[in-house]
Amino acid sequence: MTEQASRPVDDWWRSAVVYQVYPRSFADADGDGTGDVNGIRARLPYLADLGIDAIWISPWYPSPLLDGGYDVSDYRDINPEFGTLADADALIAEAHALGIRILIDLVPNHCSWEHPWFKAALAAGKGSKERELFWFRDGKEGGLPPTNWPAAFGGPAWQQIDDGQWYLHLFDISQPDWNWDHPDVIAEFDSILRFWFDRGIDGFRIDVADSMAKDATLPDVPLHDGEPTRDKYVGNPFYDQPGVHTIHQRWRAIADEYADTPEGPRVFVAEAWLSPAERLAQYVRPHELHSAFNFDVLRSTWDAKELREVIDYTTESLWAVGAPATWVLSNHDTIRHRTRYGRAKRDALEGAGVVPVDLALGLRRARAAALLELALPGGAYIYQGDELGLPEVEDLPEEVLDDPTWERSGHTVRGRDGCRVPIPWSGSEPPYGFGTGDGQPWLPQPADWAALTAEAEAADPESHLALYKAALRIRHDQEALGEGRLTWDQEAAEGVLSFTRDPGFRCVVNLSGEAIDLPAHSEVLLASESLTDNKLPVDATAWLKV
Structure with missing residues (x-):
């Protein structure tokens, strides 16, 4: 009997093919131009027919949406633009009835500046217990921030407020970092996990799972070309600190409490952009997280030697700690791989809207890459639209750009909106069946996507969608595929x-x-x-x- 065949059903995640839904852009049930929970419910038959095992839903919580929902103002509710808790409960039940599991995003490094706890901290003033829940500090002499740490979306990671103190935000100014040294923060997230586990979700994707713990001595980071480095070097004071593992071990224990429920044990997948693979493997040791995205393949160029080295290094490092690999080609943060593969190697991850792209070549390579991904040992993730062969939309008008990177970079980096354009479902012109009426989506769709709709591709036995359906059907039928x-x-x-x-x-x-x-x-x-x-x-x- 093979290793895969001997695994109990509770280990479904070791081989699962998971489909990522970015809710704003998946399907709009109420016609307001924004995707919603009921839109996802309406498309569950499509996902079941595709053949996926689970859905990961990007943040659906109440949020001012200044960073696409990753600025959470309430971790125990649904954004009114997306629906209600009752809608979410219905989605979970209907997905389970179709044999599809549900993972949702957890955003533990930071919240929204609209979160009640942060608003209370601003109001309470210096030295208050409310401010201890975040990273409020006095600045250095000369009006400088407490450290030289850079923010991921551009600019410094500290924002000064009216009383002179600064608060830490490793991402957008609207996303203050939680202080994970404080027991109330730890207890709050214990409660959040149980709230959603009790509602029947099957697990969480952990946003920036390597970032919660900070070096409380607040050392500066080294300079690179005169600017604070953004590298996740060993010893970085705010990435991959040892304290993150204590947090993850605590969460794993909570997930394991649900092992005897009808849904079985709950699981975690970590987003941690870490290299080499040995560092990532530390996150999926026994009693920590179940799996972690492998981004090294996503970052690899279309080159046999490079891909083989990454595959070997990843699988061997993860097998050493008893964990499966989890492969991904695209997600809501990256240039769609059809476009990446249509560029010269050196420009694959950059050059949006600037570097020429051969989309026919990109599609050909995307088809080949899909079969490679789905044949590798372990689990795999499909970003919505991957199965349709959607390209990156690189010519969005500047006035519609929504990603905070656009503003934080001084309008020099367009950001991630090009991979977040709403899905084309049917018809010959925008909005391509995205919504229930003629209302235009929150981001405009290209005028030449008629051949890329789910409806058009479903009618074409040679389409990208047909390839994915066939691959997933074979994957489920072949004992050799999945974990192993x-x-x-x-x-x-x-x-x-x-x-x-x-x-x-x-x-x-x-x-x-x-x-x-x-x-x-x-x-x-x-x-x-x-x-x-x-x-x-x-x-x-x-x-x-x-």
Whole structure:
């Protein structure tokens, strides 16, 4: 019996394919131009037909939406623009009835400046117990902030208020950092976890899971080219501090309390942009978090040598602590991979709206990458629209840009709105069935997306959507896929990734400069491009039965 087959059903997350929903942009049930919970409910049959195992929903909490919902003002409710708690309860129940589990976002590093506790801290004044819940400090001489720490969205990480003190915000000015050294903060998040677990959710994706603990001595960070470094170097005072592991161990114990409930144990997946993989592995040791996104593949260029090194390093580091890998190609924070793969290697992660892109090449490589991702050992995440082959929208008008990076960078960095444009569902022109009426979505959709709607692709057996459906169906049917191991095929030519998974499965990815002969096989299970004379074209992947 294989390792995968011997796993109990409670370990579903070790092999799960999870679909990320960015609620503002998924489906709009009330026609106001903003996606909502009932829109997700209406599209559950689509997701069930796609073949995913779970949904991760980006923040749906009350929020002023100054950072897309990651500025939370109430962790125990639903944003009125998205619906109600009753709607959320109905979604959880309906998803479970279809065999789909629900993960939601937890944002523990910071809240919104509209959160009642932060508003109380501002009102209470210097030295108050209310301010102890956050990082309020006096500045240095000369009117300087307490440290030189940079904010992720640009500018300094400290904001001065009227009474002269400064508060820490590692992200937007509207997102004050919680003080995780304070027992009331710890107890509050214990309560938040139980609130949602008791409502039936199956787990949490933890936003910036490496950031909650801070070095209370507040040392400066080194300079790089004259500016405070943004690198997550070992010893960084606000990233990957040892104290985060104490927090995660506490949360794992709470999740394990639910092991005997009908839904089974609750799980966590960590967002922690850490390299090398050994650092990330510390987050998924026994008694800590269940899984963590592997972003090294997302950051890799379309190169066989680089991809193989990342796959090896990731799997070996995580296997060493008994954890599965969790693969991801795109999410709400990154340039969509169809666009990335359509650029020269050096420009893949940058150049939005500036560097030329070959979207036909990007789509071809995105199809190949999808089959690679879904064949690797462990779990996989699909960002909404990945299955349609959506490109990054790089020409959004400046007046509609909503990402705080746009403002914090002084209008020099456009930010992440291009991957958050609402999904096209049907029809030949915007809003492409996104809403129930003709109202335009909160971000405008391109005029040339008619061929990329879910409706259009569902009618095309050669579409990107058809490829994903076929891949997920095969993945569920093949004992070799999901959790397990892989063996690299030594006879593979340079520029070719070829690996075998037992029993009887081989994945071949051609990243070389010419078509290659497929190795011996009894059946082609699936290919990202048409095959001729038993040859796999360039920038294509084949799944073989061997």
